Amino acid sequence: MSEEHNWASRRTAKQAKLTAMQSWLNGKFGQTKDAKTILEGLIQSGDRVVLEGDNQKQASFLSQTLAQVDPEKVNHLHMIMSSISRPEHLDIFEDGIASKLDFSFAGPQSTRVSQMIADGSLVIGDIHTYLELYARLYVDLIPNVVLVAADQVDKDGNLYTGNNTEETPVIVEAAAFHDGIVIVQANQVVDRVPRVDIPGDWVDVVIPADQPYQLEPLFTRDPQNITELQILMAMMAIKGIYGKHHVQSVNHGVGFNTAAIELLLPTYGEQLGLKGKIVPNWEVNPTPTLIPAIESGWIQSIHSFGGEVGMGDYISARPDIFFVGPDGTMRSNRAFGQMAGQYALDMFVGSTLQIDQYGNSSTVTHGRLSGFGGAPNMGSNPSGRRHSTPAWQSLRPDNDPLGKGQKLVVQMVETYGANKRPVFVDSLDAVAVQKEAKLKNVPIMIYSEDTTHIVTEEGIAYLYKTDSMAERQAAIEAIAGVTPVGLRSDPAVVQDLRARGIVALPEDLGVRRTQATRSLLAAQNMADLVQWSHGLYNPPAKFRSWS
Amino acid sequence: MSEEHNWASRRTAKQAKLTAMQSWLNGKFGQTKDAKTILEGLIQSGDRVVLEGDNQKQASFLSQTLAQVDPEKVNHLHMIMSSISRPEHLDIFEDGIASKLDFSFAGPQSTRVSQMIADGSLVIGDIHTYLELYARLYVDLIPNVVLVAADQVDKDGNLYTGNNTEETPVIVEAAAFHDGIVIVQANQVVDRVPRVDIPGDWVDVVIPADQPYQLEPLFTRDPQNITELQILMAMMAIKGIYGKHHVQSVNHGVGFNTAAIELLLPTYGEQLGLKGKIVPNWEVNPTPTLIPAIESGWIQSIHSFGGEVGMGDYISARPDIFFVGPDGTMRSNRAFGQMAGQYALDMFVGSTLQIDQYGNSSTVTHGRLSGFGGAPNMGSNPSGRRHSTPAWQSLRPDNDPLGKGQKLVVQMVETYGANKRPVFVDSLDAVAVQKEAKLKNVPIMIYSEDTTHIVTEEGIAYLYKTDSMAERQAAIEAIAGVTPVGLRSDPAVVQDLRARGIVALPEDLGVRRTQATRSLLAAQNMADLVQWSHGLYNPPAKFRSWS
The missing domain is CATH 3.40.1080.10 (Glutaconate Coenzyme A-transferase)
Structure with a gap:
């Protein structure tokens, strides 16, 4: 040259x-x-x-x-x-x-x-x-x-x-x-x-x-739309996952399932004696449903990918919790947030539109190529990670001296979605979408191998404990309700999986279905959230039913 | 509250x-x-x-x-x-x-x-x-x-x-x-x-x-210290890995093995007709041994974790290649560099002090708890990654429609290290160090499951092609020379592994040992690098033998 x-x-x-x-x-x-x-x-x-x-x-x-x-x-x-x-x-x-x-x-x-x-x-x-x-x-x-x-x-x-x-x-x-x-x-x-x-x-x-x-106020969820089924699932998750694994740091995806968890920490979590023992550190957008947990002293820190409409004044008044500059307003950072979400956290809790019989999940359904945003970063096990936490180690296989722990990746879904279609399917729509859109890979959001737990209204499948694909499939069937996948479930097998701690129904966890009522939520509606915030949270107009 | x-x-x-x-x-x-x-x-x-x-x-x-x-x-x-x-x-x-x-x-x-x-x-x-x-x-x-x-x-x-x-x-x-x-x-x-x-x-x-x-000028390697064994290994790597997999983006670790590769691109790589076909994009510190490849038009872009002493003027004069600000000086960024090294690259090529019989490697040896820096970020397969490249896809298992490709993670080692001790060992010193230092995990740098290729002076083991741990061990033994691990190798098994493309010796790759001479290096010494740089590279005093 x-x-x-x-x-x-x-x-x-x-x-x-x-x-x-x-x-x-x-x-x-x-x-x-x-x-x-x-x-x-x-x-x-x-x-x-x-x-x-x-x-x-x-x-x-x-x-x-x-x-x-x-x-x-x-x-x-x-x-x-x-x-x-x-x-x-x-x-x-x-x-x-x-x-x-x-x-x-x-x-x-x-x-x-x-x-x-x-x-x-x-x-x-x-x-x-x-x-x-x-x-x-x-x-x-x-x-x-x-x-x-x-x-x-x-x-x-x-x-x-x-x-x-x-x-x-x-x-x-x-x-x-x-x-x-x-x-x-x-x-x-x-x-x-x-x-x-x-x-x-x-x-x-x-x-x-x-x-x-x-x-867009993408992460705002009105508590009044949380159902009692979601409350039941949240109770199971808090007791059977957050508490069981001593989870310290977490990311929540968007949705009512995780909003329910946030609103149950100050009530059900308190009853279980978990305050001060779980989830002090969060990488999450400043969702308004976190306000009661923050005000009740559950949370020590929140770093965020972005802001959330209406939360600015509240965040400014809580600089010990949020990342706030010398000027008094928040700084978010999506690149560092994704980095933290992938590498630094004990657990990711998300939701999806479909889960196949093997445990692969995707939000890509027929005719809708939605992509994934950050979910696969958060919802994957970063094998480069070298630091160790109790939650991480609690998933460690006990038969390998060179083994290590892994990230908790939790999918929370009702067995039938909002559209009355089964979430659990034999084959993901994503497989067809790959062919139609000529993609190099099937657009899977979270792979089965990375998924450690699935929570439905039926119970929890502790997938990380399974030691074969057949056992993994049986555990998924056990909590898949009356979907085609769930209908294949064999009661004798379920009994065995429950005995071995691979599947837990509410009664196995000591979670009482009768307690799963809306009165257990720390906030019933947006007005309650505003009150919890001492008037600092200012919901967007479309969420303000009272004004 | x-x-x-x-x-x-x-x-x-x-x-x-x-x-x-x-x-x-x-x-x-x-x-x-x-x-x-x-x-x-x-x-x-x-x-x-x-x-x-x-x-x-x-x-x-x-x-x-x-x-x-x-x-x-x-x-x-x-x-x-x-x-x-x-x-x-x-x-x-x-x-x-x-x-x-x-x-x-x-x-x-x-x-x-x-x-x-x-x-x-x-x-x-x-x-x-x-x-x-x-x-x-x-x-x-x-x-x-x-x-x-x-x-x-x-x-x-x-x-x-x-x-x-x-x-x-x-x-x-x-x-x-x-x-x-x-x-x-x-x-x-x-x-x-x-x-x-x-x-x-x-x-x-x-x-x-x-x-x-x-x-510290940590990434500067004097070409005069590159041996002919390292040149042979570099030739195998270029033909049998870089060329074979059409690698487009790469990180090189510190060492003479990768310095040899950098200095062979404009000579041996050119002979192979690979110019314009491989490694246009790099995430790497600005090592001086990259200068001949840059000047010969092999490289389109280099983003760097840090600078390198003496390279400032050269970098300022090559803003099309390096990340340089409007003021004319480089900006490095270790956080973004590690993010790119983990998620965006086709391949990581590193070196290590020990590899065990299963393919796990570590730089932690008896009495030396060195830690890992960035190697495990770069040298691991990020399962969250969703984009697809030819190199990535070339490692895809062909029996799984939901399968995907993976990162190329290459270890290049001579079978005996500088200290005359075998690199291939039955058990890593790191296992003993874990006990002594009471660490929660064995301090492994790169896990076997993430390691896709090992290159030694004997040949290349294509570990990603193995379908059992026994076969993986046999492939490692085949290239482990006269180390205790290598001595277990069975010639009949090696013959079979070569026939199936799981192991390649130089002759299998068409790499001639007699061509592996120092004259093949694009630069023989530091003075040559200065000349390639048109006098813009200014080596630190300890590397200036001629002044």
Whole structure:
């Protein structure tokens, strides 16, 4: 290679584009009305573009603007998006602006993703977890342009991202330190930010947004919708898993099952004498249903992937518990949160739409390619982990001196889902989806080998204790109720599994079904949560039935 | 819990300590001579204290100062250190300043660590990998005080950490956003930093150091010390692993084996026609032996955990390859690097001191408790990973429709180590060390189940192809030479394993032993590397034989 080789081609290209747009920029600042022109000038056809947007926070002004660019000028973009959440995230593919997509999660748009893959208007790079998508921004998906959102920006381009810092830092760093272009939409431009979350040196262009970035209260669950079946399952989980294994650190997925657990800690957990003995440390979004447990002194620390709408004031008033900056507002961090969720925790508790007869689970069902977000990070056993905790060690096989413990990975499901379809199935819909969408792997969320416990309204299957696939299947059948899988269960086998502690029914655990009533919840509704918070929690309008 | 509960006890304590020290501080700045007094005032007995120091960069001024504090005033500290590298890191335990230790790596001090555990002067929390140690700073090892090092600090406390940013950001964030105290030693105080790596808002106290922080050129290997046996192994690896599996992204551990591979890419790799087909993307420290491959156009990107002494100017001149800021100097990031190394890569290639008959390996040998640094992150199969690459898929079992690929984890060892002791052993010394140090687990670095290939001077064992432990053992024996393990090898079995592609000798791979000469290396010595770099690489004095 000759000495004349340009080893700074990315820098040269970046400078040329910024220089060409100088008349549209005042220093780093562009005007809202010029946003489309600025994107057309700074994004080149074929570029790798990261668009911020996870399951909560969306760079919605920039995504709307990107959808308006002229596909004659900007096309064949390779988009990298944690979450496909908004219509224009897919419009840009139909309109010829983008052609390839790497993503993690597609909840609200999952049906359309499936259709677009089938009709060829979308080419998938891969379906990731959050953590691997972030990791690849430093390896083989290094971005040319990143589009992110900030709450406030000062005159030097310093960003305040506060409660919803989320994935902004890990995205911005990948571009700022590899001659990518960092474009920020700002809710507000101010003289002085409350604190600097991301230094202005890392930011190239700031555009004031026409309205604040979209933010979804994804983790808010109204206690009034928790059923007595969910309360029964929560009681079993607390006694038969949290207490039994002395779990100290935990992540809860989204859902009413885990909300029920949170609301039973100060009541049922207290009755069991578990206060001070379990779950002091959490990696979890600040779900409002945690408030009673926090106020009752159950919880020592919570680190969060993101914020939660309405929880800001409460979090600011509880800095011993939450991660809060010197300015008094929360800082979240999705990359570090996923890292902690994968490597540092005793236990992950999640839910799913389907579990097959072997124990593999997926939220991908027929026609809906939803992706996984962070669940496979949290819901897998990281074999690189070397530190040891009592919970971890309690799952250690006793016949191998070189053996080690493992992460508790718990699936909590009712045997029939909200749609009246069985959760336990012989074969996952994901197997068909793989073929339809021509994926390299069956889109399994959590593999059987990583799943240590399944909880249903029937009981708990302690899968980590099984020593063959046949025994694992029998344990699953034992708690699968009247689903086709459950109907195969042999009462004599169940009796044996119960005797050996591989399956536990409520009566085996000493959990009384009659106690599983809504009165056991520490909060019955949103108003109760507000009261527990001393008025500091401010629920979003759609959850405020009383005002 | 009453409404009078103080939910900001950490903040109150921090403010009280900073206020009490006001006469010793000018704003955020203390004086070098007052460092001991400042630490005595800001660190409280029993505090959790993170001391920056990985295998390269050390907050050496602050560690020396900590060793001087009065143990009557400050004692029973719980220290969290990535690396135990300097004598005072252990002196503080003998002197009664600290009592408990969580760490990752203890290379230079590993013998003393073993002795101190045995005599009870050191209580180990756990031995971690880098990634889990960082993760726990956000969960159950949230620090009260962190002691870190910066190259330059401006009047507002903004930090420039440049090439050696390393683990500083992940440590500082854990304290800055949980009312911990962030204390920084500065090589230089300047009016304006070249760029802001860490915002001043996150920093409480800055003390100019008496001399620059310690920095070790840990990853520099002089080509003149590469042997022809290592060249033979490198040729086998390139043809039989890198080429065979179409590996695109890789991490290399420290050592001459991987240095040989780096120096054979532009020669032997070119002969094989592999240029442009393998390893464009790297997560690796900027080892000087990569220079010929970079200059020859083999490499597209390198993200690094840390810097490397003498490589700064070369890196600045190659921003298309390395992660370099707008100011023109590199930014490293150990937390993101470990995340990428674990989740984003096709392959890890490392070395070890012992491998047992089953394929478990460890660098912990009798009397030396060295810990693992990042090897178990990189050298493990992350079951949470969901994206798919050709290399990954090439290891997929063909009998399971729900199966998936896995990471290539390669151990490269000569059958006898530098100390003339066999690398292949029936039982790891680590088993005895577990008992002596009363560890909860045998300190295995990489487990057999994660190890997909072993390369020795005898050949390659493709362990991922074996379908029983007995077959795995036979494959290991086949390449274990005249070690006790190797002597058990049955020639008829080896013949069968070769026929089935489970073991490959050089002749099976078409690798000619006679070609394995030093003339095949793209650089013979350090001077050659300097020449390849067009004079931009500036080796540390101890590597400069010619000046």
